[in-house]
Amino acid sequence: MIIRVHELPVRKRYPLRISRGTSAGSDNLLVEVEHDGVVGLGEMAPYSGGAVAQTPELARESLAAWAPRLEGLAPWEMQAVEAALDEVGGGVAARAALDLALYDWVGKRLGAPVYRMLGCDPARIVPTTVTIGILPPEVVRERVPEILARTGARALKVKLGSPDGLEADRAMYSAVREVAPPEIPVRVDANGGWTVDGARSMMAWLAERAVEFVEQPLAKGAEADLPAVARGRPIPIYVDESCSVARDVPQLAGVVDGVNLKLMKAGGIREGLRLIHVARAHGLKVMIGCMGETSLSIAGGVALSALADELDLDSHLNLLPDPFEGLRMVDGRLLPSEAPGLGVRRAQPGEEEANR
Amino acid sequence: MIIRVHELPVRKRYPLRISRGTSAGSDNLLVEVEHDGVVGLGEMAPYSGGAVAQTPELARESLAAWAPRLEGLAPWEMQAVEAALDEVGGGVAARAALDLALYDWVGKRLGAPVYRMLGCDPARIVPTTVTIGILPPEVVRERVPEILARTGARALKVKLGSPDGLEADRAMYSAVREVAPPEIPVRVDANGGWTVDGARSMMAWLAERAVEFVEQPLAKGAEADLPAVARGRPIPIYVDESCSVARDVPQLAGVVDGVNLKLMKAGGIREGLRLIHVARAHGLKVMIGCMGETSLSIAGGVALSALADELDLDSHLNLLPDPFEGLRMVDGRLLPSEAPGLGVRRAQPGEEEANR
Numbered sequence: 069m070i071i072r073v074h075e076l077p078v079r080k081r082y083p084l085r086i087s088r089g090t091s092a093g094s095d096n097l098l099v100e101v102e103h104d105g106v107v108g109l110g111e112m113a114p115y116s117g118g119a120v121a122q123t124p125e126l127a128r129e130s131l132a133a134w135a136p137r138l139e140g141l142a143p144w145e146m147q148a149v150e151a152a153l154d155e156v157g158g159g160v161a162a163r164a165a166l167d168l169a170l171y172d173w174v175g176k177r178l179g180a181p182v183y184r185m186l187g188c189d190p191a192r193i194v195p196t197t198v199t200i201g202i203l204p205p206e207v208v209r210e211r212v213p214e215i216l217a218r219t220g221a222r223a224l225k226v227k228l229g230s231p232d233g234l235e236a237d238r239a240m241y242s243a244v245r246e247v248a249p250p251e252i253p254v255r256v257d258a259n260g261g262w263t264v265d266g267a268r269s270m271m272a273w274l275a276e277r278a279v280e281f282v283e284q285p286l287a288k289g290a291e292a293d294l295p296a297v298a299r300g301r302p303i304p305i306y307v308d309e310s311c312s313v314a315r316d317v318p319q320l321a322g323v324v325d326g327v328n329l330k331l332m333k334a335g336g337i338r339e340g341l342r343l344i345h346v347a348r349a350h351g352l353k354v355m356i357g358c359m360g361e362t363s364l365s366i367a368g369g370v371a372l373s374a375l376a377d378e379l380d381l382d383s384h385l386n387l388l389p390d391p392f393e394g395l396r397m398v399d400g401r402l403l404p405s406e407a408p409g410l411g412v413r414r415a416q417p418g419e420e421e422a423n424r
Numbered sequence: 425m426i427i428r429v430h431e432l433p434v435r436k437r438y439p440l441r442i443s444r445g446t447s448a449g450s451d452n453l454l455v456e457v458e459h460d461g462v463v464g465l466g467e468m469a470p471y472s473g474g475a476v477a478q479t480p481e482l483a484r485e486s487l488a489a490w491a492p493r494l495e496g497l498a499p500w501e502m503q504a505v506e507a508a509l510d511e512v513g514g515g516v517a518a519r520a521a522l523d524l525a526l527y528d529w530v531g532k533r534l535g536a537p538v539y540r541m542l543g544c545d546p547a548r549i550v551p552t553t554v555t556i557g558i559l560p561p562e563v564v565r566e567r568v569p570e571i572l573a574r575t576g577a578r579a580l581k582v583k584l585g586s587p588d589g590l591e592a593d594r595a596m597y598s599a600v601r602e603v604a605p606p607e608i609p610v611r612v613d614a615n616g617g618w619t620v621d622g623a624r625s626m627m628a629w630l631a632e633r634a635v636e637f638v639e640q641p642l643a644k645g646a647e648a649d650l651p652a653v654a655r656g657r658p659i660p661i662y663v664d665e666s667c668s669v670a671r672d673v674p675q676l677a678g679v680v681d682g683v684n685l686k687l688m689k690a691g692g693i694r695e696g697l698r699l700i701h702v703a704r705a706h707g708l709k710v711m712i713g714c715m716g717e718t719s720l721s722i723a724g725g726v727a728l729s730a731l732a733d734e735l736d737l738d739s740h741l742n743l744l745p746d747p748f749e750g751l752r753m754v755d756g757r758l759l760p761s762e763a764p765g766l767g768v769r770r771a772q773p774g775e776e777e778a779n780r
Contacts, residue, residue, distance in 0.1 A: 146543030178535070189503040342705065346702050350674055
């Protein structure tokens with residue numbers, strides 16, 4: 069197979085502020101895998117907060133290092149590809165982009181959407197949340213109704229863990245619940261911005277205010293303190309930054325209630341499936357989330373989404389414009405395309421304009 | 425999809441004696457799944473020793489109960505099929521037969537061998553063992569050279585746990601090692617026929633006699649005693665009867681070294697993959713084994729076999745005749761066919777004769 073890498077810069081409609089900082093956009097990469105006249109597409113979205121910052125530079129270096137090892141392989145030879153990548157080493161987000169391109173290629177070659185190749189049942193796809201970044205209450209009151217109306221989403225994820233402290237978190241959450249219709253479920257994500265005491269206090273407070281659950285209360289690396297937060301918890305706890313690959317799951321079982329799978333952390337669909345299977349064997353719930361991805365990578369998450377209990381696949385809805393199209397939002401549920409592979413294509417210029 | 429069930433009686437060339445009894449053949453079932461002009465084939469092989477005896481009668485009842493629920497589904501809708509089966513309940517070996525037929529159908533429909541659909545790398549397939557049932561030493565001395573020569577296998581699995589006691593086990597093992605060329609690796613399977621003390625004693629004895637590892641030293645249900653056998657073990661321990669599905673794996677981690685996946689215990693390829701993923705996340709080794717199956721079900725194990733550390737896929741080599749063909753034994757390694765789906769077909773009458 070031949071691998072080509074292209075720039076895929078994306079700009080956010082609304083900058084996203086979380087506990088660790090603010091993002092107004094990112095230099096994503098588009099990865100093309102060509103073999104036997106068929107081209108598969110994948111995407112890398114940069115992020116920090118893991119063990120190694122997944123920068124576009126690291127991704128380009130990784131893909132360049134892998135390319136000569138992959139020349140003699142066909143895209144369906146995924147086990148051999150994984151073995152080559154393990155030997156060479158490299159960035160996990162680049163690995164995800166390559167994995168997505170391989171699945172897209174195989175689906176296009178076989179004439180089947182990836183979700184079908186995985187045997188997934190779209191009827192089981194639950195509504196996705198859209199994310200409200202850390203904002204002052206007065207902005208929340210305008211932003212929440214606009215986002216719900218524009219995206220068609222029917223569930224919210226609220227970023228807490230504000231550097232301004234728990235008072236700011238409480239003010240923001242109250243503003244969200246004030247303007248969100250009561251039938252809209254709301255969950256919160258602290259992105260590791262709380263202490264043990266802060267987490268216990270916020271979880272007790274949130275439990276009385278119609279929250280579904282909390283995500284990543286403590287920072288990555290503070291997993292030893294999770295039992296202190298989890299003991300007698302009034303609401304379920306999911307972890308995100310604390311869980312990237314299947315091997316991270318066993319030590320979290322019995323401590324938390326669920327894990328947030330992101331393809332950019334796991335390294336793609338193949339490891340994503342493994343993570344889901346391990347979580348299930350331990351009785352853990354599974355959420356599928358995303359980084360700052362276009363519809364292309366999001367389509368990879370959607371291909372798996374029937375296997376998840378909770379979905380937070382919304383980053384493409386906050387892009388100006390989303391350079392890909394093909395996914396559909398129906399009654400708040402993000403559904404896969406019936407086109408082969410990941411089922412997305414470059415957005416037409418006119419449609420991009422219309423999305424602005 | 426439409427489901428049809430046919431008798432598939434098989435007769436063993438050599439009756440197989442294990443700790444729990446002797447089998448000279450079995451009333452297997454052939455399951456056909458027809459949809460959209462394509463027919464997928466799967467097989468059920470009966471067995472006892474699990475929580476529920478997997479009889480042909482139970483399998484027929486299960487398939488009959490599932491059929492109306494599956495009429496409106498296509499074979500690729502595997503998640504929906506699993507949900508329907510979970511709701512109705514039924515035999516796990518019948519479930520495996522159906523799962524195999526679904527994978528065969530999807531592969532045939534897409535024009536791809538199942539091993540490719542799973543991204544498996546045939547170069548990673550290790551040699552398979554052939555099994556030597558419990559036999560008197562004088563028979564062992566004739567049988568082992570004949571079996572190695574006829575099958576082309578280059579590794580042996582020896583059934584111990586004889587009802588005649590440890591002395592009989594030692595005599596049989598010694599006879600095997602006496603006639604097997606020294607380069608042939610030998611492992612043993614007690615099928616739960618030992619006590620804790622017997623297991624510890626036999627493992628110490630075997631460790632000095634070039635054994636690879638032991639399988640299922642204690643009976644299913646005696647898992648609480650496994651740590652007493654495993655403490656300071658001189659050779660690795662795999663479990664078979666103690667581990668059927670992915671959810672059985674976590675409690676075995678840290679106690680044993682590996683698990684034996686059999687599609688008839690797991691319910692097919694889909695659960696088999698989950699079991700492998702969970703075992704890997706826990707650092708456990710994986711063997712893929714079989715019940716008294718023809719090449720048809722064995723081909724399902726072969727489709728996954730590149731993911732395993734050890735293989736014991738040999739039951740078809742002891743049939744008179746094997747009603748299916750398509751697998752190849754090359755240098756002791758059982759390789760998949762390149763034909764779509766599971767890649768096997770009904771053996772031609774002349775070839776059946778030739779196999780007698």
